Amino acid sequence: MLKYVIDEYRKHYQYEVIRSLVRETVEEIPEKLFLDAITYALVNHSWNNNRIKVDMLKDKIRITYCMNNQYSIISNPNICFLLYRLGYIKKIDSRISQFEDYIQNDSSVIIILSIT
Numbered sequence: 001m002l003k004y005v006i007d008e009y010r011k012h013y014q015y016e017v018i019r020s021l022v023r024e025t026v027e028e029i030p031e032k033l034f035l036d037a038i039t040y041a042l043v044n045h046s047w048n049n050n051r052i053k054v055d056m057l058k059d060k061i062r063i064t065y066c067m068n069n070q071y072s073i074i075s076n077p078n079i080c081f082l083l084y085r086l087g088y089i090k091k092i093d094s095r096i097s098q099f100e101d102y103i104q105n106d107s108s109v110i111i112i113l114s115i116t
Helices: 002-013 031-044 077-086 097-102
Strands: 014-019 022-027 053-056 060-066 108-114
Touching: 002 014, 002 031, 002 053, 031 060, 031 077, 031 108
Parallel strands: none
Antiparallel strands: 014 022, 053 060, 060 108
């Protein structure tokens, strides 16, 4: 599923532009930011019948999921370690600080990435 969502992101939010003799990839939403948001959701969301919802809209991407406890260290340590070994996570810690402001009420998290 992770590969699928990355492929969909690349299909809809990246395109190539040829400038003189150079081909450049233009990212409407930075891929690094998108990957960080998805891995953050995978590591911290609650696994008891909850799903991560990724809405790819024309002008933004909205990632919605539920957490067990917003103050827990890591909700899914096995997945965290796997993503670390695959290189999606640079260090294993409890939070990615740039997404802490997105926590809504007790257990719902909504991350909105807008086109720049």
